[in-house]
Amino acid sequence: MSESAQPPGTPSSEPLADAGYRDVPDAEGGAAGRTWWDANAREYLDEHGDFLGPAEFTWCPEGLREDDAHLLGDVTGRRVLEIGAGAAQCTRWLREHGALAVATDVSGGMLAQGRAYDAAAGSSTPLVQADARALPFADGAFDVVFTAFGAIPFVPDADRVHAEAARLLRRGGRWVFAVTHPLRWAFPDDPSEHGLTAARSYFDRRPYVETGASGRVLYAEYHRTVGDHVAELVGAGFVLERLVEPEWPAGHERTWGGWGPVRGALLPGTAIFVCRSARRA
Template sequence: MSEYLRLNRAQWDERAPAHAASPGYSRQRFIDDPAYLSDVVRFDLPRLGPVDGLRAVHLQCHIGTDTLSLYRLGAKITGLDFSGASLAEARALAAATGASIDYVQADVYDAPEVLEPGAFDLVYTGIGALCWLPDVRRWAGVVAALLRPGGRLFIREGHPMLWAVDETRPDGVLAVDQAYFERVEPLVWEESGTYVETDVTFQHTVTHQWNHGLGEIVTAVMDAGLELTMLQEHDSAPWDALPGRTVADEHGEFRLAERPWRLPQTYTLQARKR
């Protein structure tokens, strides 16, 4: 196993139980309300369109809240993730809600080897996935291999401009200090916490991540044989990416408190396999 996979999987394995227990993932609400959908999926409902009856796969599904949401919209869904601990939480949530969801443990680059190539109507990827992958062109090839002709990719993701911003400056200036374009060398981060509320103390704190420019992502998707059908940038994110500088709306989306039009925080992309 490569060093980046070893470090990143250890981080996700350790954080999965804490994420499942946190209010941010609303696990109990999924159990109590059969109609409840994750904030991420609900945000994109006008763009996602009907998925009822579609055979779908959610790549890098983590603890399965978005996966369950797509299932509740009628998709015949499979979730894939490299973290066994994350999938244990996803399976437990599916069992607690009576959802029939298949979960497969594998690295996303190995998805065509463990799933049926050319069999899916929809490949879905949610927030915070691509930054863990060193090669976006290889990822786009995986997507193309999984989709049937006419099938589509749907992704909402953190904007590469947001990932390039240094959010730690004490003067509050939003400075572009990290790589915007994909580089061979990873960004090595050491973070003792996580992005949801928890009092857990973590031992695995080092991760390797990569940014991918928006043009690099679009070009990779098109070169893999998909036609771009939608690209929308958003001034908000479903988590507080810039603490102390944002305000939340009634849907749980965070925007800059001052002049939010300065910074794209996320984007939604859709493409269809030729």
């Protein structure tokens, strides 16, 4: 799960001075995620770790689990790569279900939390620190590549993430990724009724940016419309098979950032794109 499920203004390595929607240099915005996660990994898991579990596969704050959704298909014996894995909860679950799974994340801080989970459970999860836009694996090395709120929202060039997923998949392999539902960007990030009135244009693609007193970009999250996501997928050679919009389940009272039962009853909070590689063999 990603920072998009965190409230703005979470402490980082430098005090927050300003936050809002504005353009920033791609290099600065794209590099901010690693530092932010390194600084906030422990706090993030203190707040959300009980919900995510150390070895559970949760797609989104709505609580959709891979046990029920089966978006990756039968993973037994499959070579699976998780991008933006955080503490590798999903990869750990996959390995327990027979997958040959590997976890990657750009943040050493998050992977350190994953090693702590392994130490507590006596497990051994393959963890690789790497940027999702340049992964250290061979072409066609995986049957499935996925991310649950990782990488894509935090880089200005998500097309490079899709291109890497396409490169790493065998022909016909599956690429599945979950992001904040693009519609949410038109509304305040507020789980109460105040988050039910559109306050900005859905077509305003300026990222949400937090800066420190020095002017340094502490955090950046990028908006793409549904059409943008589809165009990037098609450009990378994927076929979109399903777009899953999980409903907020009855009795689920947990509030997580802008997610919660009030908004969840009326607005989608998550979009999960299920795709198939159509690249040449």
